[in-house]
Amino acid sequence: MFEGCGENLLVDDLTGYKGNYSYNAHNVASSASGPRGIPYLSATLSNTPSNILLLCDKHHRLIDKIATVDFNASRLSEMRNDFTKTVDKLLEGLSFQPIPVFSILWPIGGHVLSEPDERDIANCLSRIKARIVGGLNMLSTNERSYRKKPEIFLRDMDEIVESEANSILQQTLRTSHRAALFAFGPMSALVGLGACLGNKCEITPMLRYRDGSCWIWPQELKVEKPYDIKLNADELAETDEVILCIGMTNYTESMKLQAEQLNLPIIEVLAKNMGNAAIPHPDNGHELRSDLHLLLQSLYDEHKIKTVHLLICASNAVCIFVGQAFDLYQPDLLVYDFAGDNMEIRLKITTEKGIIKLNPPYSN
Ligand SMILES: [Zn+2]
Structure with a gap:
């Protein structure tokens, strides 16, 4: 779901092994002290589907560890929205x-x-x-x-x-x-x-x-x-x-x-x-x-x-x-x-x- 990422999540880059290499990443962290955590709200929000982004390993680390400040919650929500819109459009296209x-x-x-x-x-x-x-x-x-x-x-x-x-x-x-x-x-x-x-x-x-x-x-x-x-x-x-x-x-x-x-x-x-x-x-x-x-x-x-x-x-x-x-x-x-x-x-x-x-x- 990371904007511009085209990673194939069904193959491991390094080994070539097939599998599921995708990560469910929290937008607002499940704990208030985690990345993009919000006091009192984190626990409630954490497992609502709209708070979860499907990411590759690299982008997961980028937003959580490397550049946390560059990717605030609203920026990631926007990415997720754009992604789901595109997917909906493509799926609709198949039914045309x-x-x-x-x-x-x-x-x-x-x-x-x-x-x-x-x-x-x-x-x-x-x-x-x-x-x-x-x-x-x-x-x-x-x-x-x-x-x-x-x-x-x-x-x-x-x-x-x-x-x-x-x-x-x-x-x-x-x-x-x-x-x-x-x-x-x-x-x-x-x-x-x-x-x-x-x-x-x-x-x-x-x-x-x-x-x-x-x-x-x-x-x-x-x-x-x-x-x-x-x-x-x-x-x-x-x-x-x-x-x-x-x-x-x-x-x-x-x-x-x-x-x-x-x-x-x-x-x-x-x-x-x-x-x-x-x-x-x-x-x-x-x-x-x-x-x-x-x-x-x-x-x-x-x-x-x-x-x-x-x-x-x-x-x-x-x-x-x-x-x-x-x-x-x-x-x-x-x-x-x-x-x-x-x-x-x-x-x-x-x-x-x-x-x-x-x-x-x-x-x-
Ligand atoms: Zn990625």
Whole structure:
């Protein structure tokens, strides 16, 4: 339990004999005159389990004989607490459900990102109480052709995205589509990917956390709803098209300008604290997904809206959650993305014979 000690207590260093070489050490000594002893209290405390530390011989001697003053009772209690917390966490990890893990990395304007490492994966998956089974399935890894000629990616985006989504759905059939997904690329492509994966599955996207330059969900637990949805139902009566502005990382001038040019009613979904980690926990992502699902459904059913212009500025994970809100019996989605100082349509998401379909921007 001594901080940083990695001694194997089942073998004797010197002789190599196997056995139990651990020591039960008192924090507060059993007698008032012993190390960290407390008059009147020592006797009562001495054999309560929380007063005992499991130590190796060296550290036992260090705290009791060599450097007693450096290790007071509160310091040792802290060590013991940290140790038990770590052990609890590791034991909990063993009970996590094993799920397959996928990565899809598409370059953004020639810029590439590397795969998550083992630590990233374990950290991210602990937030959904899961652990990786097998290795990381790398589907797309910054193909050279997309990197050198981004226009090829944009041109074929609908097909590229559909084929990656299908490959994940195929490979997760046996796990009832429970999986984790580390995906990065243009926002419009990620929304399309989410739409193809759909919301019947339990494929959870993971956050590329910009502040830490790593993959992690910064919050250990779900936070209070971190965004507001602003909608004026009266405006929706006269139209069958609306704009949906989702500003999580930012609500940029080009989004506002584009909305102004379209001159349609605007529904705003804006983060209370804008930033890359505006949605800081996967459960907040799931909540956003179901809120948007309900919203799109009601636009279609109650307000007879046929087309939604989606202007989005959000993290990689949020883009996928947003795509997963799309469903059958909903308006078509026109997904915009940033192009220099402007925005342009990159993808049209529709349904065709009960299947979700991606199309190039200006198809009928
Ligand atoms: Zn030790």
